[in-house]
Amino acid sequence: MYQRPDRREARLRRHVRLRAKVSGTSERPRLSVFRSLHHIYAQIIDDTKGLTLVAASTVDPELRKQCNGNGGNIEAAKAVGAAIAQKALEKGIQKVVFDRGGQIYHGRVKALASSAREGGLEF
Incomplete structure (x- = not known):
């Protein structure tokens, strides 16, 4: 019997x-993106130290x-991308490595990435 593959x-x-x-790394931290049904989250992480340097999501009161x-649409993803770029530039982070979290680079993930690039992040 055919069993449907588990998407998760x-x-x-x-x-x-x-x-x-x-x-x-500390010179080029990782921009990690997680997308749920109702929200989108982005973090800039230094994996060598195991620290989250900057975070933004649609759960934050100012972005909400x-x-x-409604945090589950492309406009919300663009707002999160702009917010993470602004916070990163304030901390002196310009170059990052993009981690799409296993998601397809399409839709909300792509909108967040392009908005972060427009905000001044390089990846």
Whole structure:
């Protein structure tokens, strides 16, 4: 009998494969993106120290107001991308490595990445 593949397991498998190649250093930290059904989260992480340097998401109160409570659309992803870029530049971070988290580079993930690039991040 055919068993439908589990989408979550497939994403985690892709994420593990991606993380084997991508890691953040103190000179070039990792911009990690997680997308849920209702929200989108972005973190800039230094993997050598195991520290999150900067974070932004649609759960944050100031971004929630911009998104009108709906964090699961492309406009919300653009707002998170701009916010993470602004916070990173304030901390002196310009170059990052992009980690799409096993997601397809399309839609909200692509919108966040392009907005972060427009905000001044290089990747």
